[in-house]
Amino acid sequence: MAGRRLVQKQSLPEIIANDLRERILSGEIPEGAAIQQEVLAEEYGVSRMPVREALKRLNAEGLLSWETNRGGSVVKHSLNEIGEIFDLRALIEVDLFRRAIPNMTATDFMRCEELLAEMEVSYAANDVARWGQLNHDYHTALYRAANRRLTDDVLIRIALQSDRYVRIHLSVMKQRDPAREEHRKLLDLAQQGDVAGAGALLERHILRTRDALLELVAKQRSQMGD
Amino acid sequence: MAGRRLVQKQSLPEIIANDLRERILSGEIPEGAAIQQEVLAEEYGVSRMPVREALKRLNAEGLLSWETNRGGSVVKHSLNEIGEIFDLRALIEVDLFRRAIPNMTATDFMRCEELLAEMEVSYAANDVARWGQLNHDYHTALYRAANRRLTDDVLIRIALQSDRYVRIHLSVMKQRDPAREEHRKLLDLAQQGDVAGAGALLERHILRTRDALLELVAKQRSQMGD
DNA sequence: TTGCGCTAGTTTGCATCCAATATCCAACGA
DNA sequence: TCGTTGGATATTGGATGCAAACTAGCGCAA
Incomplete structure (x- = not known):
């Protein structure tokens, strides 16, 4: 092999x-x-x-x-639909995370640590594109232990929709985003086996991203006059 | 219109x-x-x-x-995957239902009542195929007021996967299924505005269907020798 | 001037044809 | 006898050509 x-x-x-x-x-x-x-x-x-x-x-x-x-x-999504996409992500990702935590092994934690470290680097280097990719990978790594192939597929499809909007605004998002510490915190809670706490934090994390993004998209669209 | x-x-x-x-x-x-x-x-x-x-x-x-x-x-799904599909359905449908309840109007309730009545008829007539379709329509009607187009699309995709297994075993499922009273109860709870109760019942409803189906599929597969 | 209809042009949709790849089987060599 | 290699066959993948549908522009009539 x-x-x-x-x-x-x-x-x-x-x-x-x-x-x-x-x-x-x-x-x-x-x-x-x-x-x-x-x-x-x-x-x-x-x-x-x-x-x-x-x-x-x-x-x-x-x-x-x-x-x-x-x-x-x-396809052009309405603001409502963009919000819906993030709500769906929150729903599914929290479920995956909660299922994953009890199954996570030392290997899983290590992989997440590595990704976190890489994210810090790209953060410092202001490499937005790379950070976006790593962010995605990190979330995936958190859910890996849930071992839910079909759910992952569904999530990928949904995340694809939101990615379009996230990417456009990534450079703006990054600066005001408290996500940096939260990512670390998510891993800590998972290691402590705090399923409820980790799930709640992840939900807040995603929904806040949703709100920040909606604001940006709304602003951009009103400027463009549609 | x-x-x-x-x-x-x-x-x-x-x-x-x-x-x-x-x-x-x-x-x-x-x-x-x-x-x-x-x-x-x-x-x-x-x-x-x-x-x-x-x-x-x-x-x-x-x-x-x-x-x-x-x-x-x-595609042939493993038992685990079939379980996963139903877990996903439960997750999304409960979310939809909870969002829908506060928005439901007299028209929505009426539509659900009609479908329930039709289901009783098909039940009595032992018309399995029609019952399956109505069951599907009824669930859709319950979530309609949530007004979530994208989520509905995702759900349809997922339900498609489970439908295959549901249909095959529909004739068997029907007899032992307590779903009949539960369907009525779901509507009652929605009308009372009991979001928590309705959500919980719907989750039990779907997860029990999952368990019953898994048992049947497992039995069938072991008989077939794979 | 406005509205309708016709015609020309563009774009998609489907069928047929050719190329590329995988599978199967037989022949050869160890 | 078994494993490997080469070729024959079947099946998929892609290109080209033609028919049908939609769009737009012009002319004619009210």
Whole structure:
């Protein structure tokens, strides 16, 4: 099992879907933008078919909306919906965390410690993009011991939606965010086996992120005049 | 709003996906069955392309697994995973219900009453298929006032997974199921505005269904020798 | 001037065709 | 006899072409 080096084979639609997803999440392709198969096919230097499948995929993920014979566009969420996404995240992540804590081993704690340390580095270096990725990894690591594959999948799907908004505002969020100490505290509580306390803190953590983000998005949208 | 009758235009992949989904959920296409594009294309009298897109879609929904250049098969869940699905349902549905109760109006209650009455009829008539559909509608009606579109979408996806197992065992489940009185009780508690009580009952309701189903699936699988 | 209808152009949707990859089986060598 | 390698076959993946649907722009009539 040691030397296994499987070459993760990806089909074209998969590659294109991943790239497009990244472009949407990063904001390069903005909310509401119209999507044309031919244009994208040209860009990627492939035929329209793999592009179509990629678009279908993103549609299934909820990032694109699609109408028969009329093309598609990037989904734009209302403020209510953005709030809903975070509420869902809170609901599921707290559940995962509570289930994980009793199962966490020394290895799990160590992995979390490492990620925390890395986050501190990226924090100090002001490397926003890296911090975002690490933040994601850290949360995932906290829930790992819950050993809930399907729930994880569902969470990933949901988090994908929120990621788009988080990323856009990450640079602003970071500064005013008390998340830094909270991340440490979450791990401490988990190590103490305080399920209730850890769950409550995580919920506050996520819901506060929600409120801060909603405020920012609301401000931005009112400035843009929609 | 009254006379709107939009002729939901469906593309071929959509139609095929819907039909295939139904065939999988009904058990006509069993767990683990291999899927071949050409065979299906022949059956539906279309080319392989719309079939491919339909399969991709079902793959995204988690009903099929797919490997590049190797075809696909109907996903088979472990007992643990089936349990997980119901835990997720409980988590989300209870949340929805609790949010819905304060918002429920006379219209909502009436709609629920109607569905309850219909369920009694199908119950008496032993019309299992119809009862299953009504059960689904009833639960949806209970959460309607929560007004959470995205959460509903997520729930539908998850419920889809469990539906497959519920349907297979519906005829058996029905007889020993105390769900009949519980459904009435859920509505009563909602009308009294007892959020905590209603939430708790709904959770018990779903988790008991989970346990009963797991027992049945376990028995069936051991009989089949896998 | 305004509203309707027709036509041209663009874009999507599906089918057919070709290429690439996996599976299976037989032949060869140890 | 068993394991490995090579080729034949079947199945999926992707490109191209054509038909159908939607959009827009122009002309005509009220």
